Amino acid sequence: MNFKGTLPTLILEALAHEPSHGYRIAQRIKERSRGVLDFKEGTLYPALHKLESEGLVESYEGVENGRTRRYYRITKSGKGTLAKDRAEWRELSQAVTMILGEA
Amino acid sequence: MTALEQWLQQATRSLAKEPAAQVRCEIQEHYESARETARADGVSEQDAERKAIAALGDAKAANCEYRKVLLTRAEARLLREGNWEARMVCHRPGFKPFLLLLVAAALLGAAVFYRDGVGATAQVLLVAGIVLGVLFGAPFLPIYTPSRSRVYRYVKWTMLLGMFALIFGRDAWKWSWLLVSCLWPVFWVEWRRMSIRRKLRVADWPKQLYL
Numbered sequence: 001m002n003f004k005g006t007l008p009t010l011i012l013e014a015l016a017h018e019p020s021h022g023y024r025i026a027q028r029i030k031e032r033s034r035g036v037l038d039f040k041e042g043t044l045y046p047a048l049h050k051l052e053s054e055g056l057v058e059s060y061e062g063v064e065n066g067r068t069r070r071y072y073r074i075t076k077s078g079k080g081t082l083a084k085d086r087a088e089w090r091e092l093s094q095a096v097t098m099i100l101g102e103a
Numbered sequence: 104m105t106a107l108e109q110w111l112q113q114a115t116r117s118l119a120k121e122p123a124a125q126v127r128c129e130i131q132e133h134y135e136s137a138r139e140t141a142r143a144d145g146v147s148e149q150d151a152e153r154k155a156i157a158a159l160g161d162a163k164a165a166n167c168e169y170r171k172v173l174l175t176r177a178e179a180r181l182l183r184e185g186n187w188e189a190r191m192v193c194h195r196p197g198f199k200p201f202l203l204l205l206v207a208a209a210l211l212g213a214a215v216f217y218r219d220g221v222g223a224t225a226q227v228l229l230v231a232g233i234v235l236g237v238l239f240g241a242p243f244l245p246i247y248t249p250s251r252s253r254v255y256r257y258v259k260w261t262m263l264l265g266m267f268a269l270i271f272g273r274d275a276w277k278w279s280w281l282l283v284s285c286l287w288p289v290f291w292v293e294w295r296r297m298s299i300r301r302k303l304r305v306a307d308w309p310k311q312l313y314l
Contacts, residue, residue, distance in 0.1 A: 021132070021136075022129055022132070022133050023132070023133045023136040023137065026133075039160075040158070040159065040160020040161065040164070040165075041133060041137070041158045041159050041160065042110075042114065042130070042159040042160045042161070042162065042164070042165035042168075043160060043164065043165060043168050045126065045129055045130070045133075045165075045169075046165070046168035046169050046171065046172050046173075047168075049169075049172040049173060050171075050172045052304070053172065053301075053302060053303065053304050055304065067132070067135075069132050070128070070129055070132070
């Protein structure tokens with residue numbers, strides 16, 4: 001399913017619970033959508049870099065299984081943006097459900 | 104060359120050295136994790152590698168996305184070499200006072216010509232003095248925040264265009280080809296700087312990006 005415009009919000013949501021690295025973020029999005037949101041993982045990192053340059057996430061180096069990895073965590077500003085995106089999404093999905101539900 | 108190396112070469116095409124190294128590192132980590140997960144699920148080594156590459160998607164599409172958010176080689180070069188005007192001023196001790204004297208001379212000249220009744224020349228000198236003052240006075244102005252620097256840039260460009268309109272008067276539109284052909288490198292650099300401002304965190308902006 002094409003969900004390009006919502007990828008940054010989904011990344012912020014995935015990071016809202018705990019800091020994570022790119023691979024785990026991708027797996028979490030796929031698992032939580034039960035495979036419906038299946039995206040090309042190469043496009044995840046540009047979205048992460050954009051969020052980082054906007055100050056919504058920050059990165060640091062961590063070690064997992066003896067391997068150094070780049071971890072990302074959500075910032076205070078990122079939490080604010082996520083709350084706003086969540087409210088907007090609820091409003092939009094309610095409106096679309098009202099229209100499509102009538103059909 | 105491995106499939107991963109081919110993917111990385113395409114995905115990092117025309118990116119600057121440092122961002123390209125970062126992309127390589129994170130994609131290699133990602134690839135290794137995907138490959139190990141597939142191997143743990145009982146998939147053969149070859150199929151695990153194929154699956155990990157397929158999950159990354161189209162390298163050209165990834166490159167396109169990366170170039171929107173990371174510095175390209177041309178942009179990195181602009182950041183390194185594009186500040187030649189400021190370096191030229193700073194490296195010559197007498198040059199800075201000379202430029203400020205030039206501004207003072209233009210303003211003084213405007214006053215003298217006004218007094219002598221040569222209004223048109225005085226007007227041109229006055230505008231030139233103000234524009235030069237805005238350009239050369241930038242390092243002394245408190246413009247080093249994103250919003251203030253935006254205002255500074257609007258003022259700078261409005262003044263440059265206003266000066267052109269004042270010099271050429273009613274023929275300004277007719278002579279606009281001259282402005283465009285002479286100043287296209289300036290416009291091009293400004294266009295590149297806009298792109299760099301979007302990509303870099305404000306904390307990482309060098310002084311030239313505020314101007």
